[in-house]
Structure formats: structure tokens, C-alpha cells
Amino acid sequence: MNEVMETILARRSVRHFTDQPISDDILAQIMDAALHAPSGQGRKTWRFTVVTNKEMIKKMEKAIEADYPYKGYTLKDPAVLIIPTNLRDNPFGIEDNSIAIMNIMIAAQSFGIGSVWINQIKGRSDLPHIREVLTEMGVPEDHIAYGTCVLGYPDPEYPAGEYKEKGDVVYIK
Numbered sequence: 001m002n003e004v005m006e007t008i009l010a011r012r013s014v015r016h017f018t019d020q021p022i023s024d025d026i027l028a029q030i031m032d033a034a035l036h037a038p039s040g041q042g043r044k045t046w047r048f049t050v051v052t053n054k055e056m057i058k059k060m061e062k063a064i065e066a067d068y069p070y071k072g073y074t075l076k077d078p079a080v081l082i083i084p085t086n087l088r089d090n091p092f093g094i095e096d097n098s099i100a101i102m103n104i105m106i107a108a109q110s111f112g113i114g115s116v117w118i119n120q121i122k123g124r125s126d127l128p129h130i131r132e133v134l135t136e137m138g139v140p141e142d143h144i145a146y147g148t149c150v151l152g153y154p155d156p157e158y159p160a161g162e163y164k165e166k167g168d169v170v171y172i173k
């Protein structure tokens with residue numbers, strides 16, 4: 001098996017991180033992978049807000065929690081919160097942002113860094129308390145988020161379990 005295949009097959013969602021920060025150099029390489037993802041009609045109108053400032057991460061967590069039905073909502077105390085946004089009138093926004101997140105996750109995995117998709121911002125970018133934090137992060141009004149992604153070094157005390165279900169592949173020859 002080649003290294004790319006090993007990396008893809010080794011990736012699992014990680015929800016417990018150590019305190020180890022991610023170096024600027026590695027983070028820049030991971031974000032370069034995002035910028036190399038395909039995009040509908042090559043529009044590349046995405047914008048990646050990469051937050052390492054713990055206060056800002058907490059602020060977003062609080063904003064998400066404000067009207068979330070379960071108490072104690074957490075962004076998992078990650079080293080990095082990445083908020084990909086796209087022009088709200090880009091018809092490929094959700095696909096473009098999603099495929100960029102996948103590149104981020106695979107690139108992170110290649111450095112031994114864990115990741116998980118965090119969905120709770122989807123459809124809620126324009127809620128005033130969430131928009132306020134997005135605006136503070138410099139996200140333009142005409143951009144919305146479809147999902148976010150957090151990164152960090154995996155806490156070895158929480159290894160990923162085996163897959164119960166992987167879905168189907170059907171070959172028609």
C-alpha cells in the first residue's frame with residue numbers, strides 16, 4: 001500500500017486532543033492542501049479562517065452553545081478551529097467547502113494530527129450571536145459556513161474504535 005492510501009485509511013475522527021500546539025509550518029502546509037482542493041467551475045471563492053487563539057475558539061463555542069439544545073456543547077478544546085466559508089450565492093459552496101475540509105483532514109492525518117468535522121454552524125451563520133463572532137474574525141457578510149473542522153494531536157487515551165459500518169461499493173463490470 002502506498003503512503004497516501006495508508007494515510008487515508010488511517011484517518012478517523014478525533015474528539016480528544018492533547019495540549020500540543022501545531023507548528024505554523026505544518027499548519028501552513030495543511031491549509032495549502034485546502035487551497036489545492038477542486039472547486040465547482042474553479043471559482044475558489046472560499047475563505048479559510050484558521051483560529052488558534054483560544055479565546056476566539058471559546059467565543060465561537062459559547063455562541064454555538066447559546067441556542068444549542070444540549071448543555072455543555074464543546075468544540076473539543078482543539079489546537080486549531082478552521083472555519084471554511086464561501087460566498088452565499090456560490091451554488092457549489094457546500095461541495096467546495098466540504099472537499100476542502102477533506103483535504104485538510106487527510107493532510108492533517110499525514111502529520112499525525114487528528115481532526116473532526118463540526119457541523120453545528122451549518123445553516124446558522126446568520127444567527128446574530130454567531131454572525132457577531134464571524135464578523136470579529138473578519139468573515140464577510142456575504143460568506144456563510146457549511147461546517148467547520150477542528151484539529152489537534154490525538155489524545156492516546158481515546159483511540160478510535162473499529163468501524164461498525166463502512167457502507168457499500170458495488171462494481172458493475
Ligand SMILES: Cc1cc2nc3c(=O)[nH]c(=O)nc-3n(C[C@H](O)[C@H](O)[C@H](O)COP(=O)(O)O)c2cc1C
Binds near residue numbers: 014015116117147
Ligand atoms: C457532514 C458531517 C458532519 C459531521 N458532524 C459532526 C459533528 O458535528 N460532531 C462530531 O463530533 N462529528 C461530526 N462528524 C464526524 C462523523 O461523526 C464521523 O465522520 C463518522 O462518525 C465516521 O467516523 P470516522 O470519521 O472516524 O470515519 C461529521 C461528519 C460529517 C461528514
